[in-house]
Amino acid sequence: MKNTSYIGISLVILIFGIIFIPKIVDRVSNNDVVKSDRLNVNKATPRPDEMLYIEQYGEKKKVPEFSFVNQEGDTITNEDYLGKVYVIEFFFTTCPSICPVMNRNLVEIQDEFKGEKDFGIASFTIDPAHDTPEVLKQYAENYGVTNPNWHFLTGDRERVYEMANTGFGIFADEDETVPGGFAHSGLFALVDKEGYIRSRADKFGNPIIYYRGHVERNKSITEGGEEPQINILIEDINNLL
Incomplete structure (x- = not known):
């Protein structure tokens, strides 16, 4: 009788564990908690080169509406980019630090897609x-900009900062303590032809979200431990095109 009772108790514990132990497994990657459903066997982990959508509150994140003036004095809106794959950056012309690297990288990307x-x-x-x-x-x-679809945009300051910090989550702010008087992250965002922000997956199957525009393309690794991502950005632009 005792053995039968032990077997019955063991079965109850086993069933309880299967039903009630949380299905979500937490992993930590780059200080972010990564959640995956270990019981959802039909949900395959994305390949590292697979293009993912960026989701916020369960919805695919799109570029916010904007209207600014470009270097030719023409008004450019987000609708002018519909039907195009494009890269977004936030910079300033007197930047003495990362902006020159960012724009040299963008010129290289421009040249990769010459005539596209x-x-x-x-x-x-x-x-x-x-x-x-x-x-x-x-x-x-x-900088040798030749792509007719490369617009340098200026306009209302508050709208620019809202675009950067809220619309994209790419940090930008005035800061007198840093060289040039402005602090920003140096990240690039990639947008598809329908205006959705896209990126490839990391090794855990999560979107990397943004690309390190401030790391030179030909650098193997920086002193801060950051690897260049311009080559993978070029690959991902090709995938979206």
Whole structure:
């Protein structure tokens, strides 16, 4: 009788464990908790080169609506980029640190897609008081910008910062303590032809979200331990095109 009771108790514990132990397994990657359903065998882990959507509150994240003036004095909106795959950056022309690296990287990307009418770049200045269309045009010429879909955009300061910090989650702010007077992350966002923000998966199957635009393409690794991502960005642009 005792053996029968032990067997019965063991079965109850086993069933309880299967039903009530949480299905969600937490892993930690880059200080972020990664959640995966260990019982959902039909949900395959995305490949590292698979293009994912960025989701927020269960919805695919799109580029927020915008309207700014470019280096030619023309008004450019998010609708002008529909039908194009494009990269977004936040920068300023007098930046003495990461912006030159970012824009050299973007010129290399531009050259990779020379003649591709469905590829573009949107560069939003975080110093619109200084970066007028005239200043932006000279800056573009200095960097050898030739892609007609690469717009250097300036406009209302509050709207620019709202775009960066809320619309994209790419940090930008005024900061007198840093070189140039502005702090920003140096990240690139990739947008598909329908206006959705996209990225590839990391090794855990989660979207990397943004690409390190401030790390030179030919660097193997930086002193801070960051690897360049321009080559994978080029691959992902190709995938979306």
